[in-house]
Amino acid sequence: MKILYVGHAYMVTNGHKKFSYLSEMRHEVSVIRPHKWYAPAWSRTLMPEPMPSGIRSREIKVFFEGKSGGYFYSPFVLLREVKLLKPDVIVIEQETFSISAFQISILAKLLKIPYITFSWENIKKDLGWRKWTNRIVVTNAAGAIAGNSAAAKIVQNDGFEGNVEVITQFGVDDSSFFPNENDKSESIAKFVYIGRLVEEKGIKSMINAFISLNEKNATLDIVGGGPLENYIRDIAQEYPQINFLGPVRHQEVPEVIRQYDILILPSIGSDSWDEQFGLVLAQAMLSGLAVIGSDNGAIPDVIQDKELLFRSGSEIEISERIKALLDAEYRKTKAKDLFIRAKREYTCYSVAKKSESYIKEVLE
Template sequence: MKPGLLLISHTYAALENRKKLQALGAHFDLVCVTSTLEQRMVLGRPSSDFDSENDAPVRSYQLIRLPRRGRTDTTFLYEGLGDIMRARRFDVVLVENEPWAFVRWQAWFWKALLQRQALFGEFTWENVERPGWKGAVLAAVYRAMTGTTHFIIAGNQAAARLVQKRGARAVDVLVAPQLGVDLGNHQPASPAERAALREACGLPAEAFLVGYCGRLTEEKGLRELVQACESMKNVQLAILGSGKLEGWIKEQQQQRAWLHLLPPRPHFEIPNFLRCLDVFVLASKPVRSMTMCWEEQFGHVLIEAMACGVVTLGSSSGAIPEVIGDEDAIFPHGDAQALAERLGQVMTNGGPMARRQLERTRTQYTHDAVAAAWAGFIQTKLAA
């Protein structure tokens, strides 16, 4: 009989992300609580582009949607969560959110009251410490979190170090991705497929094509990416997404025929964009201030690009080096010249790197591989 797992996370309001749940359902009698279908904009697109009930007939788990009460992803509560915990017995309750998130403490309260026999776990991405008074307050929050969990899954190595610094035992912490990648729709394109995909995107068929997709913000290193490509010959750059730098990119596009800005797309269309590319670049750089303190926590698009057989380069920021796992693919963040040098090396001979990265994705980053890592760790905690 499979252990009962209650997983609480707004992440699975996205249809593509629920493929991980399908894999996790092979290991657990799984109930997932996520958010109700919402009417809002996500990356410049209606949220309905990212979520639907199309997967309902084939789910290996139970999905329960609850309304959110609160403004942001860390300041909301789920209406009716207590009723879910009253309804049946669970062996494990696991929340995917940060230590200071309201829903994390809401879930812990109901677990302590109604599911005393269950283990309580948390998945966290946070990989930086805040300066000043915010850091002091969060240090206390972290100690409270580590004191009220049986296990922690950390989305990167820095997150694992952070929770251990605040009281978690190393044996109770697993470093693993939150999500994997679907190899069914992320796979290398043949030359003919790539040409057709480029034509559909309005991109040049024969050019050496560098690309990025995601949020168009300062911390994603887009200025350095444009600067690096500008210093090279016979390179085209395609950027897909929306965000605060969209206006700046449009201005640059007017002066540079080699720069292409594409509108945002829903999850299921992203693989076709990635399969157009010769190189994908995530040039993120850290931000440190009282208003924003951030480094790349994983960069899921990295493993999506790698799964598509596209050479994938990343900066030295945050978790990017450990995700890519290839020193030859890493350049110092904020250094456009170093990025241009990496691009030049790939233009000369990028095939071996692409093959290494594809194999890494197939062995470590599929939904099945991520689910198996989570399940093996949780089951050792249940057996302890």
Template sequence: MKLLIVNHSCTVSVVQQFYAEIEQQTGWELTIVMPENWKDEYGIRRKIERWKDFRGQIISIPVWRSGSIPLHSYRSFFVNLLRKLNPDFIYLHQEPYALVTLQVYLANYFTIRKPISFFTWQNILKRYPIPFRQMERWILKHTDVMFPGSYSAEAVMREKGYTGQSVLMPSGIDPAIYYPRSNTLKTELGAQAVLIGYVGRIVEQKGLKTLLLALNEIRSLPWRLVMIGAGEYESEFDAIAQQLNLNDRIQKLGFVPFTETPNYLSAFDLLVLPSETRSSWKEQFGRVIIEAMACGTPVIGSDSGEIPHLITATKGGLVFPEGNAIALSQKLSELILNPELRSHYAATGRQAVLSHYTNALLAQRFAETVKNTVEFDPRSQRSRVQSFPSL
């Protein structure tokens, strides 16, 4: 079996770990196509590196509009590449409205016509302008299987008219990377206080103002906030913290490599994710939730997007109404004052993640779906006569 993956996220080597897991389980021949010149959200060009366990072929191709997830496109028609590789299945880790998705779908339509699929986090029903609306409609019509990251994302695609096969594919973790660790970070960060961790972008919609207001309500309790991440909201966050006289209880670490993040997640007594829904965004999953739980850390999250469903399913923490600082302060107090409850949520959450959210389990689900789709593909009997697809 030959599988072609097109995924800009694979410019971060650890993302390839999922595909390495598929290789190990199946023995299939995998090829990953990724941008040669991808820029991250900070405008820094990523260096292409191979994940240590991935054995397949990596093809890097220059792209236009580097850094734009929906608008970037490869400087290739993919026609010759598809003919050369002749994969049995094509997987795009891209939204159905993205230019790259149309680019590869069209190349497949005009050449090998093999089973093809996409991934989606799209959990808000949006009607895109022309021509993106027509592009998305055509993609949905010509998709063999869809991999939504959440049930709400699947519901959006159904509302948009997708009637085909759908297989849930949430984020997963590698237990060899994310596990409880014994280290000295707890002492370095503040052993006398309950460590509240935040890991993610420092942006307004992550609810960080609400977090500061909540912490101000419980300033008499023994807590310390540790922030990992960077973003455009930092100056405003600092100003609010200074106004509330909380600066001396907050430690900002900035960017931390993913290889070091599990050390901090293990050192935290609890993690908070106070995201707040906006008209064009709500939390799609909250990967840091399962990462923290895998490291033995309970979580407090808002009820934005997928967060409450994930915390409820894992039973690894508490949920509060988004934007409600008083409610968040109450949840924080509950865990700060009750170490036994923290331990309970930590144990329950970790077990749930290991049972349902590991890369190994998700890779098995993905591989079984691909195998069944290829084996029962009716196009093996179809005519190869082609016409221009109407958008």
């Protein structure tokens, strides 16, 4: 098949390995992405990073760069490049309510090319006038992929009548994230939180739960940066079992995460945001860790083990999950089960394989 992916998420190399696997499966993969992209979360402009060998990439000027829901491509250049690439199918990896998704859906319709949408958004929002463009994108799609089950339901409620396949967007590179071969201490359980230090991540509930246990055989390290840094520094000075390590570079995460036994993701969400996947969960699972997480957003989708979930913000339930995982044999069993699940569901290869299967199903 000749598959064309379109989206600004592929400015950086994080998601490129999926394309390499699809290429190895004898598919011709092309990518259209912006010529440059301002990333507000990082406060810097990204330039397109090189694609893997054999993957064709087209960089096109965009208008309203940096506005993920509002940007669109230079129309005539987009038309020319799609005609030259001659794809069998287009995968639009932009939210269905975005202007670029609408633009590409109209172009695909004109050129009689089937397209598949991708959605992360798991909170139904008031789209205003864009509810009409969203409906056009959704109802004319040949297929739909969602990053989580809640997003899949939203796409169906918006008018898509076919099967919405739940597949994460990129997958995790298991050549970087793999278990630590060295034996870990069974007498001390090392917990870690890795992520943004913001209120909606539920960090305060996690810290309070950990303190309430007053457990000498467990430590909690907090890795990341954000508005709660000073609060966490103060806590770490008062309680020796809690350590604040600050932010680490993306490349350092695999080595950092392997040093721990259990990862905690205690998100509580907000009115406008819930966890859409929890990438660090999949990374930890592939690294051989046990994980516990709240019932916020897509976290239950990823963990799929009630014994490892707790109600968002419930310090009592967090304490109970922590206490259970102090048992070395119990956490080894859970870690093994989670590792097997992650290898099956969340590696770059498994994401590529599932994507291939669904695209073939759509085109039949």
